[in-house]
Amino acid sequence: xxxxxxxxxxxxxxxxxxxxxxxxxxxxxxxAYLSQKAADGExxxxxxxxxxxxxxxxxxxxxLMVKLRESATDLEIEKWSYTSATTWRxxxx
Numbered sequence: 001x002x003x004x005x006x007x008x009x010x011x012x013x014x015x016x017x018x019x020x021x022x023x024x025x026x027x028x029x030x031x032a033y034l035s036q037k038a039a040d041g042e043x044x045x046x047x048x049x050x051x052x053x054x055x056x057x058x059x060x061x062x063x064l065m066v067k068l069r070e071s072a073t074d075l076e077i078e079k080w081s082y083t084s085a086t087t088w089r090x091x092x093x
Contacts (some may be wrong), residue, residue, distance in 0.1 A: 075092060
């Protein structure tokens with residue numbers, strides 16, 4: 001098997017680290033955005049309306065919001081309502 005074929009079909013350890021770093025970067029980017037927007041009080045949003053601003057898909061935002069509910073001690077995150085898509089409520093702790 002050539003080196004080219006091997007690298008194309010089998011992810012390297014470097015690729016795995018990059019994927020993990022991308023996830024961390026996305027989570028950090030979303031957290032910073034939410035902290036900034038909620039700095040003056042609570043905010044309500046649907047993922048599809050902020051997706052372009054944070055350069056994430058609505059699905060990625062939804063998955064990250066679940067993680068941030070547990071890990072972001074500086075933010076209170078609540079799944080507020082569901083009408084055609086989840087509305088999230090965020091405010092500083």
